[in-house]
Amino acid sequence: MTLFQHLDERTPMTGRLAMGVEYDGSGYCGWQFLKHAPSVQASLEEALAKVASTPIRIHASGRTDSGVHATRQIIHFDAPVPRSQKAWVFGTNANLPRDIAVRWVTEVSDDFHSRFKALARRYRYVLLNQPSRPVLERANVTWCRDPLDADAMHRAAQALVGEHDFSSFRAAGCQSKTPWRHLHFIEVHRHGPLVVVDVQGNAFLHHMIRNIVGALVTVGRGERGDDYLSELMALKNRRLADVTAPACGLHFVDSLYDEHWGLPREPLGPNLLAFLGEWTGERALPDCPMVEFRRGRPLAASQEAT
Template sequence: MPLFQPLDDRHRLMGRLALGLEYDGSAYCGWQRLKHASSVQAEVERALSKVADRPVKVHCSGRTDSGVHATRQIAHFDAPVGRTRKAWVFGANANLPRDIAVRWVTPVGDDFHARFKALARRYRYVILNQPSRPVLERANATWCRDPLDADAMHQAAQCLVGEHDFSSFRAAGCQSKTPWRHLHFVEVSRHGALVVVDIQANAFLHHMIRNIVGALVTVGRGEQGTDYLSRLLALGDRTRADVTAPGCGLHFVDSIYDERFALPREPLGPILLAFLGEWTGERELPHCPWVEFRKGSA
């Protein structure tokens, strides 16, 4: 997908549409609509409903927590009326607050479902590792004033790759029926003052990434050895694990689908990491039953 692609303003799109969303989650309780707090879902549905002049319900690829950001949240909705691609994108953005934007809209088949057809979800956790507190990036990265050993953090994280019971890293209020997840990869790297935890799995438990990062920072500070996460994983007990890292450093950067859906490709976010040059869907998925099942399911 070219970065500057003209939006068609002649052909009306109806039926099931997929859209790519970017948002700053600082002001929201998370993605999911709630009665008592502002949510990203409610804002997106309100904006699309204004464009359609009819109620619109949106389904997303993965719910994000309070304060968590997204640069490629995939969602879908069934358009009740025809509007051009330009009208859907520009119309929605004209009715969205400044911290949420629709990046693209594309038609998909009725068998597409943003959540149930996702093969993997990918996040990047950004830590600004410097003595002084951040100013311009204070809402997009977590500040750690203590020196971190990114190589030790990376080594400690490798025990998590594969299919495991992640009970030690799930929130107490997690509603998932099973603590088992398949972690495709987790990489920790340093880029100047930035320490980045890049992690992908078939799905994640509530607070799973933030709890993993909390433990990794303990390793990075030298307070625990590189076997720390392996020991926590074996315990299967969240009450004996580490702190939960803040939500502001977490970015939902990709949701991966079978190539037949032909969703637009774009550079992986957040913009802080644009220099890395990676685009969505460039990495091969592991050969595992979950991926094969999702690809073959009707």
């Protein structure tokens, strides 16, 4: 996929459609529809309904919290009427607020599901580490004026890789039935004044990444050592853990699917990190039961239960 792709305006697209969506979450209660506050889902469903002239219900690859951004949120819906590729993209964008945009749309088979077929989700947390407060980047980075040791943060984070009980890093109101998650990788790198926490896993608990980043910043400041994250995880108690990092620095940058779905590849966001040159889907997925199960490959009964 190139950065500039021709959008077909003649061929009607029907059946199940997948879309890539980008949004600035600053003004929303999060992805999911809520009656008492604006949501990304509600805005997108309203815009799609205007294009289709009938209500449309959408499903997303994952939910983001209030104030969290996304550069590759994958959604799907069953198109109630035929519209061209150009109409679905440009028509929807014409009816969306400026902080939400559709990047692409493609036809998928009826058994595709943006949430249940996802093999992994990837986030990037961006810290601006400099003495003066941010101006142009203020809505999509978290400012830290104390010097951070990114190498120490990276070393401490490696204790989280693999399948663990992340009770110490889940919000008190988390509704997940289990605190167990599988982190495929977590990396911390410095790029000039930017310190980036890059993390991928099968799924994440409520506030999990922000709670991890809060603890990593404590390590980066030199207040705790390399074993700090391992010690917190062993406690299995959120009340004894560290602070929650602000939402503004967190970006949902990739939702990974098996190659046979044929979803478009694109530069990994946010655009603030475009100089890294990485595209979606470049990291290899671990050989684990959940990935194999969602790819539709046969597993032993004991593996399916994990």
